[in-house]
Amino acid sequence: MDWGTYTTLAVEADGPALVVTVDRPQAMNALAGQVVDDLLALTGVLAGIGRDGDWPVRGMILTGAGAKAFVAGADIREMSAMGADEAEAYARRMHQVTLRLEALPVPVVAAVNGFALGGGCELAMACDFIYASANASFGQPEVNLGLVPGFGGSVRLQQRVGVGQARELIYTGRRVPADEALRIGLANAVFPDAEALMAAAKATVAEIATKAPTAVANAKSALNGIYGLDVEAGLELEARSFHEAFTTEDSVAGRAAFLAKETPVFPGR
Numbered sequence: 001m002d003w004g005t006y007t008t009l010a011v012e013a014d015g016p017a018l019v020v021t022v023d024r025p026q027a028m029n030a031l032a033g034q035v036v037d038d039l040l041a042l043t044g045v046l047a048g049i050g051r052d053g054d055w056p057v058r059g060m061i062l063t064g065a066g067a068k069a070f071v072a073g074a075d076i077r078e079m080s081a082m083g084a085d086e087a088e089a090y091a092r093r094m095h096q097v098t099l100r101l102e103a104l105p106v107p108v109v110a111a112v113n114g115f116a117l118g119g120g121c122e123l124a125m126a127c128d129f130i131y132a133s134a135n136a137s138f139g140q141p142e143v144n145l146g147l148v149p150g151f152g153g154s155v156r157l158q159q160r161v162g163v164g165q166a167r168e169l170i171y172t173g174r175r176v177p178a179d180e181a182l183r184i185g186l187a188n189a190v191f192p193d194a195e196a197l198m199a200a201a202k203a204t205v206a207e208i209a210t211k212a213p214t215a216v217a218n219a220k221s222a223l224n225g226i227y228g229l230d231v232e233a234g235l236e237l238e239a240r241s242f243h244e245a246f247t248t249e250d251s252v253a254g255r256a257a258f259l260a261k262e263t264p265v266f267p268g269r
């Protein structure tokens with residue numbers, strides 16, 4: 001698959017993982033308009049993964065270039081030259097990026113290797129789950145700028161850490177270190193340094209790559225779709241998702257391999 005070339009993103013397949021690095025270390029990888037455009041273009045390309053049973057990668061790892069930051073938010077310099085309508089349009093474009101990440105047919109792991117602030121924290125929360133290095137820190141510091149979260153934080157922080165923690169973090173703009181992010185459920189795991197972080201993210205994608213591709217894609221889609229529904233509506237969506245899984249060649253192969261006591265080979269359809 002041709003991943004395309006981007007001004008602000010480095011994109012490289014490493015075994016079953018596609019490693020995407022936001023690459024503006026001089027500005028702490030802040031989300032300038034060009035980064036948003038690049039993420040929109042890339043996620044458009046990645047939406048084709050799995051088509052016709054072709055799975056060139058089985059997961060994406062999103063990280064930031066350099067030793068200090070994952071992403072330090074929207075680009076404050078660029079944003080400061082905008083009027084409110086332009087800023088809103090910018091935020092809405094970034095909403096599209098987050099929705100597209102959630103719609104990808106493969107899991108996305110945020111490998112947070114430093115500051116994940118404002119739009120950076122929001123980008124990480126649009127990933128399926130977050131791994132952090134010990135020097136990572138998270139926060140929604142928009143109140144320091146007289147602003148509020150604009151890239152989905154008002155929605156996804158409450159989902160990730162619950163209403164009380166989300167409110168405290170958004171009202172104070174406080175920065176949360178990696179160990180506290182782990183405690184409140186924002187990060188799934190913390191690793192001593194960036195190297196260990198990337199190794200762990202790749203190992204998890206490799207583990208996922210041994211599973212049925214259509215089942216993982218189906219589970220991701222169902223989990224996203226079910227979030228926020230009431231129990232009855234959620235169970236209804238789960239039933240439809242289960243039905244769909246049952247019709248796949250992957251499921252036929254998986255069940256047959258179990259009964260034959262063999263390791264399944266999944267066709268990816």
Ligand code: CO8
Nearest residue numbers: 027028030072073074075076087090091117118119150151
């Ligand atoms: N935007 C632009 N440039 C940035 C940003 C940013 N978000 N963050 C850092 N930089 C730049 C600095 O200006 C500096 O540039 P220069 O060397 O040219 O002066 C360089 O990166 C290094 O930064 P520091 O010298 O400040 O490095 P420190 O290690 O001292 O501090 C911090 C690092 C803590 C990350 C600090 O830079 C900081 O607080 N950054 C801002 C974090 C922040 O407030 N983020 C939230 C932004 S608002 C947001 O994301 C809302 C999203 C929705 C709005 C959408 C509507 C448009």
